[in-house]
Amino acid sequence: MKTLDDCREAIDEIDNEMLTLLNKRMKVVQRVGEIKKETGGAIYRPEREKAIIDRLVSLNEKEGGLLNYKAIEAIFLEIFAVARNLELPERIAYLGPEGSFTHQAAESRFGAMSDYLSLNSIASVFKTLESGRAKFAVVPIENSRDGIVGETLDLLAKSSMKIVAELYMPIHMSFATKAEKLEDITKIYSKDKGFGQCREFLNEHGLINVELIPVESTAKAAILAAREPNSAAICSHIAAKLYGLPTLFENIEDAIDNTTRFVILSDFKNAVSENDKTSILVRLKDAVEAGSLVRFLQDFEEEKINLSKIESRPSRDKGGFGYWFYIDFYGHIDEEKIQKVIQKHKDEVTWLGSYVKGEE
Numbered sequence: 001m002k003t004l005d006d007c008r009e010a011i012d013e014i015d016n017e018m019l020t021l022l023n024k025r026m027k028v029v030q031r032v033g034e035i036k037k038e039t040g041g042a043i044y045r046p047e048r049e050k051a052i053i054d055r056l057v058s059l060n061e062k063e064g065g066l067l068n069y070k071a072i073e074a075i076f077l078e079i080f081a082v083a084r085n086l087e088l089p090e091r092i093a094y095l096g097p098e099g100s101f102t103h104q105a106a107e108s109r110f111g112a113m114s115d116y117l118s119l120n121s122i123a124s125v126f127k128t129l130e131s132g133r134a135k136f137a138v139v140p141i142e143n144s145r146d147g148i149v150g151e152t153l154d155l156l157a158k159s160s161m162k163i164v165a166e167l168y169m170p171i172h173m174s175f176a177t178k179a180e181k182l183e184d185i186t187k188i189y190s191k192d193k194g195f196g197q198c199r200e201f202l203n204e205h206g207l208i209n210v211e212l213i214p215v216e217s218t219a220k221a222a223i224l225a226a227r228e229p230n231s232a233a234i235c236s237h238i239a240a241k242l243y244g245l246p247t248l249f250e251n252i253e254d255a256i257d258n259t260t261r262f263v264i265l266s267d268f269k270n271a272v273s274e275n276d277k278t279s280i281l282v283r284l285k286d287a288v289e290a291g292s293l294v295r296f297l298q299d300f301e302e303e304k305i306n307l308s309k310i311e312s313r314p315s316r317d318k319g320g321f322g323y324w325f326y327i328d329f330y331g332h333i334d335e336e337k338i339q340k341v342i343q344k345h346k347d348e349v350t351w352l353g354s355y356v357k358g359e360e
């Protein structure tokens with residue numbers, strides 16, 4: 001049996017080998033960067049990253065490796081993030097402030113090394129991306145409990161930027177305060193959705209009559225509660241830590257499966273992969289006529305295209321009660337059967353992006 005020292009010596013040797021291999025990999029990546037510069041190709045290729053992870057996961061299964069899917073994904077997403085930075089450092093705008101769930105989501109895809117830009121509204125994130133001051137943007141699009149983030153959909157409808165990736169992240173809320181007793185608390189800050197997700201906790205702890213103050217983000221809530229005695233924040237654990245606010249309770253959300261879906265936006269189109277999803281907005285010309293949506297959806301059924309989401313939104317176009325439909329379906333916009341349906345309705349459909357389906 002090896003001693004601890006033997007084990008550490010073996011680990012050091014393996015780490016040395018891994019470092020050599022990682023540098024070898026980065027040399028190849030640098031060349032990829034040069035090729036892309038010559039050809040104008042997109043640096044971030046989510047479908048290629050997914051294919052690499054899937055291949056390694058199945059190799060790992062065959063070899064009976066100790067790593068699981070999550071571990072392989074976490075290690076390689078960090079490697080890809082470093083690789084993309086070597087190819088071309090690109091700025092990522094996100095709905096801040098620092099420590100927001102969106103920041104956490106952005107870091108999970110772009111790693112710790114990237115150049116991040118925290119912005120205080122979804123609209124400014126879109127503006128920054130559209131002006132070219134950032135190459136990517138990360139914004140929330142829906143929560144499993146509270147539903148769609150209307151602002152993101154409305155801005156997507158008007159923007160030329162596309163969804164290039166999606167990711168699902170479990171949202172855990174913490175109750176953080178500098179107050180010594182719950183009875184001393186007179187104000188609680190959070191994002192409106194934060195209150196919505198923790199109603200049972202607030203009831204059970206007799207906090208429902210305390211003044212609930214909605215602010216633009218849970219991280220902002222942590223900043224404010226850190227400044228004011230007798231106040232508290234419902235925020236991420238990461239934000240509480242970042243702004244020096246002691247966490248009193250963790251995981252206070254009503255639903256344990258509280259997950260937010262985030263989208264990454266940019267200005268390019270992904271190549272087709274085997275596991276794509278597409279998002280569109282549909283403005284049916286004769287939306288008031290009964291059956292027009294059914295007929296539209298029948299075209300999808302005929303081509304055996306499965307939908308994963310349909311949501312109506314007030315159009316806000318004209319004074320009336322017009323509606324749009326936001327639809328997610330499986331497949332890539334460039335697939336033949338999908339083109340058939342889209343071409344038939346081309347005056348009614350806005351393509352929002354085709355991207356590799358995220359792990360829910």
Ligand SMILES: O=C(O)C(=O)C[C@]1(C(=O)O)C=C[C@@H](O)C=C1
Nearest residue numbers: 032043044045046048049080083
């Ligand atoms: O294959 C590419 O296009 C690369 O740029 C290389 C690489 C990688 O590290 O493997 C890096 C970034 C892309 O998002 C996908 C893959």
